[in-house]
Amino acid sequence: MRHVPGDLLKGGHLVGGRWVGAAGGGAAEVANPATDEVLATVPWGGGEDARRAVDAAAAALPEWRARTAAERAEPLRRLASLMLERREDLALLMTLEQGKPLAEARGEVAYAASFVDWAAEEGKRLYGELVPSSHRDKRILVLRQPLGVTAAITPWNFPAAMITRKLGPALAAGCAMVVKPAPQTPLSALAVGALAEEAGIPPGVVNVVCGDAEAIGDALLADPRVRKLSFTGSTEVGRILMAKAARNLTRLSLELGGHAPFLVFDDADVDAAVAGLLASKYRNMGQTCVCPNRILVQGGVYEAFVDRLAGAVAALKVGPGWEEGVRIGPLVDDEAVAKVERHVRDAVSKGARLRAGGERVRPGAGLADRFFAPTVLEDFTPDMELSHEETFGPVSPVRRFETEEEALELANDSPYGLASYFYTRDAARLIRVAEALEYGIVGANDGAPSTAQAPFGGVKHSGFGREGGRYVMDEYVNVKYVSWGGL
Ligand code: ADP
Numbered sequence: 086m087r088h089v090p091g092d093l094l095k096g097g098h099l100v101g102g103r104w105v106g107a108a109g110g111g112a113a114e115v116a117n118p119a120t121d122e123v124l125a126t127v128p129w130g131g132g133e134d135a136r137r138a139v140d141a142a143a144a145a146l147p148e149w150r151a152r153t154a155a156e157r158a159e160p161l162r163r164l165a166s167l168m169l170e171r172r173e174d175l176a177l178l179m180t181l182e183q184g185k186p187l188a189e190a191r192g193e194v195a196y197a198a199s200f201v202d203w204a205a206e207e208g209k210r211l212y213g214e215l216v217p218s219s220h221r222d223k224r225i226l227v228l229r230q231p232l233g234v235t236a237a238i239t240p241w242n243f244p245a246a247m248i249t250r251k252l253g254p255a256l257a258a259g260c261a262m263v264v265k266p267a268p269q270t271p272l273s274a275l276a277v278g279a280l281a282e283e284a285g286i287p288p289g290v291v292n293v294v295c296g297d298a299e300a301i302g303d304a305l306l307a308d309p310r311v312r313k314l315s316f317t318g319s320t321e322v323g324r325i326l327m328a329k330a331a332r333n334l335t336r337l338s339l340e341l342g343g344h345a346p347f348l349v350f351d352d353a354d355v356d357a358a359v360a361g362l363l364a365s366k367y368r369n370m371g372q373t374c375v376c377p378n379r380i381l382v383q384g385g386v387y388e389a390f391v392d393r394l395a396g397a398v399a400a401l402k403v404g405p406g407w408e409e410g411v412r413i414g415p416l417v418d419d420e421a422v423a424k425v426e427r428h429v430r431d432a433v434s435k436g437a438r439l440r441a442g443g444e445r446v447r448p449g450a451g452l453a454d455r456f457f458a459p460t461v462l463e464d465f466t467p468d469m470e471l472s473h474e475e476t477f478g479p480v481s482p483v484r485r486f487e488t489e490e491e492a493l494e495l496a497n498d499s500p501y502g503l504a505s506y507f508y509t510r511d512a513a514r515l516i517r518v519a520e521a522l523e524y525g526i527v528g529a530n531d532g533a534p535s536t537a538q539a540p541f542g543g544v545k546h547s548g549f550g551r552e553g554g555r556y557v558m559d560e561y562v563n564v565k566y567v568s569w570g571g572l
Contacts, residue, residue, distance in 0.1 A: 089178045093171065095275035098128050098295065101141030102288020107296060108133035115272055118184040119405040119415045121453050127271045130296035132304035135263065138292040142234045142261035143310050145289025150231050150259040154209040157257055161205035164284035168198040168245075168277070175245065175276055180406040182272050183244050184414040184455075185369050187407050196537075197245035197277075200553070201253040203537040207558055208257030222572045229562040231259030232312040232336065236305045238265045238298070238326070240318045241417055242372045244273035250537070250552045251315045251338075252277075256290060258561035260313075263292045263305065267318075269417055271295040302326060309333050315560065316340070317374075320501075320546050338550025338560050340374070340542060342475050343503030346496035347377035348518070350489070351385035353508035354530075359393045361532025362481065365506060367401060367459055368533075370413055371479040372421070374547075375504035375526065375535065378476060379465070380483040381492055387485045391463060394481065395440040398459045404448040413479055415455035422455050425478030428471040429460060432482065435469050437462040442479070473499070489514065497523045502544035506532060525551075 097104030106112075111129035116122060128134070149157065168175060176190035185193070216225035237251040248264055255262045266274035271293075278293040294301060305311050306329045313336040316326055320341040330337050347365070349358045366376050382390045406414035416422045422445065429443055442460030457478055465472055465482035472482070486492045496505060505524035509515055519527045525543040528534040535541060540551035550560055 135304035204253030241267035244270035339548030
């Protein structure tokens with residue numbers, strides 16, 4: 086197999102433009118989830134490392150903030166280009182440390198670069214306003230100014246894109262950033278840091294520290310210089326961070342868990358619905374916060390849909406991500422497979438019927454026991470764990486519904502509100518259902534709605550804040566007004 090070139094395989098924290106060890110000397114190994122092979126050792130830091138990174142960001146901030154948007158856009162565009170030039174290397178690194186199939190990893194690199202590219206341009210449109218006053222001799226001047234030092238805590242499922250969709254807009258707006266990646270995938274984060282340096286983003290504007298999540302999170306939220314934390318991860322951790330953010334009233338964006346409904350109406354194009362579900366559910370082995378967890382199918386197309394789905398799912402190739410044609414790689418760690426297994430067993434014990442998969446598989450010699458066969462389950466009910474908890478694995482639970490009203494009631498019966506999907510060819514129903522779904526994202530005849538131009542984010546227990554589109558820039562600016570008198 087090819088190797089990841091050394092310039093992208095970093096074994097240090099990136100702080101103030103230097104690659105350094107952890108303040109306390111700690112280190113952690115990063116292993117390939119498909120084989121347990123150790124890929125590299127990275128520093129394992131804590132609060133002191135976070136403080137040093139904030140020092141570096143604070144020192145870099147004045148020069149970066151003072152630049153024009155075009156001056157900031159130049160190295161950002163270079164970063165996006167470098168990511169695309171190094172796409173094969175970054176994708177291989179991602180597949181090796183995270184497990185996703187190489188084709189998906191290539192797709193993620195392009196997706197990750199698109200956030201930087203989009204933000205570089207959007208930074209030029211941080212317009213203010215001149216508001217007429219109620220006094221003849223006054224005007225109100227509205228400014229949008231960068232927040233200052235910001236922080237990002239990111240998950241392992243999209244090791245590059247979850248960083249760049251925070252980093253791109255933060256930097257484009259004139260902020261500096263400290264990134265703490267997930268412990269499973271620090272290497273992709275450090276590689277993005279290395280390319281940011283190569284692109285000419287000044288030292289200290291981007292910093293990456295790995296290690297004890299709680300200690301680093303606490304240090305970031307205890308530091309009044311950190312004006313914003315953007316977090317993507319579980320609802321449970323989001324709640325903890327929100328409580329801790331109270332201390333300095335640190336601004337937050339929280340992109341948390343989801344439990345997406347996927348509705349297929351009688352008037353749907355069934356083949357398109359099956360293709361949409363395959364794309365949405367089995368991407369990244371079902372380890373995404375937007376993937377469908379409750380598939381609700383109307384009686385008239387139910388049998389046709391389930392038959393085609395079960396056939397298509399059984400044909401998905403399971404194996405290590407770097408192998409040609411593989412669609413389902415290993416799950417990220419032992420805990421992840423154990424949870425999927427628990428959910429499937431619980432559902433089957435409560436009456437769900439297996440139509441495909443349902444257990445771990447060993448797709449080759451020398452591979453770790455983290456591969457789970459892509460699964461389809463019929464007749465899930467509300468008492469099953471997978472009906473209300475995120476499975477985060479390649480499992481489609483399907484059930485039947487009869488009326489639109491019933492479908493909407495089932496779909497909205499969740500504390501989460503991130504993504505939702507539905508398939509119909511009726512234009513009136515399309516608008517009706519799209520408006521009634523209590524979710525931040527609706528895929529209407531679309532299983533893959535995410536893109537840099539759109540405002541990604543949730544409602545209810547899926548959090549708040551929007552990433553992407555022109556909306557994301559608001560996450561990284563303060564609105565200030567100047568009341569201008571004596572005219
Ligand atoms: P997941 O279940 O996807 O791993 P988590 O919410 O546990 O989701 O993790 C997302 C990110 O949050 C990771 O970078 C992780 O290290 C970090 N994290 C976990 N616990 C805490 C915490 N108490 N404080 C700050 N960050 C945390």
